[in-house]
Amino acid sequence: MDRTLILLKPDCIHRRLVGEILTKFERKGLRLVALKLIQADKALAEKHYEVHKERPFYGSLVSFLTSSPTVALVLEGREAVVVARNLIGATDGTKAAPGTIRGDFAISIQNNLVHGSDSNENAAKEIALWFTPGELTSFTPIDTPWVAGS
Ligand code: UDP
Ligand code: MG
Numbered sequence: 001m002d003r004t005l006i007l008l009k010p011d012c013i014h015r016r017l018v019g020e021i022l023t024k025f026e027r028k029g030l031r032l033v034a035l036k037l038i039q040a041d042k043a044l045a046e047k048h049y050e051v052h053k054e055r056p057f058y059g060s061l062v063s064f065l066t067s068s069p070t071v072a073l074v075l076e077g078r079e080a081v082v083v084a085r086n087l088i089g090a091t092d093g094t095k096a097a098p099g100t101i102r103g104d105f106a107i108s109i110q111n112n113l114v115h116g117s118d119s120n121e122n123a124a125k126e127i128a129l130w131f132t133p134g135e136l137t138s139f140t141p142i143d144t145p146w147v148a149g150s
Pocket of ligand 2: 118
């Protein structure tokens with residue numbers, strides 16, 4: 001089972017889309033490992049988007065992520081990273097396919113509602129950045145044989 005870090009970014013909270021977007025991930029069969037509402041400080045936002053440090057949008061992106069609360073969550077399931085990225089859709093909301101979260105709800109590049117880790121390696125780093133080990137739960141949902149059966 002793989003894990004991924006998902007952020008419902010500040011625009012998602014302002015637009016009251018948290019429930020609707022969480023539902024998409026739940027419905028797919030991914031399970032909640034951890035969940036919290038947190039306002040990222042500058043250090044956390046800068047570290048999270050460190051890979052984009054040299055990009056022209058970095059300053060604006062960090063300001064956006066620190067501007068108000070974010071819902072951070074960890075999801076687990078078979079191929080969780082890829083499954084979540086497919087649900088989220090392309091970065092630019094205008095190019096994201098209909099049916100994806102960004103394709104259905106976003107028209108911006110920066111304010112594209114959701115972050116999802118892009119590899120298992122980065123997921124592990126990002127989970128450790130946003131959560132302490134004690135915040136991560138371990139349980140098997142009762143419907144696992146039906147959702148994940150091979
Ligand atoms: N972003 C931006 N301008 C750009 C590209 C990206 O503001 O030209 C923002 C956007 O919020 C995006 C985040 O930076 O989600 C990280 O960019 P990345 O290329 O990693 O996109 P993602 O993995 O989120 O699809
Ligand atoms: Mg990315």
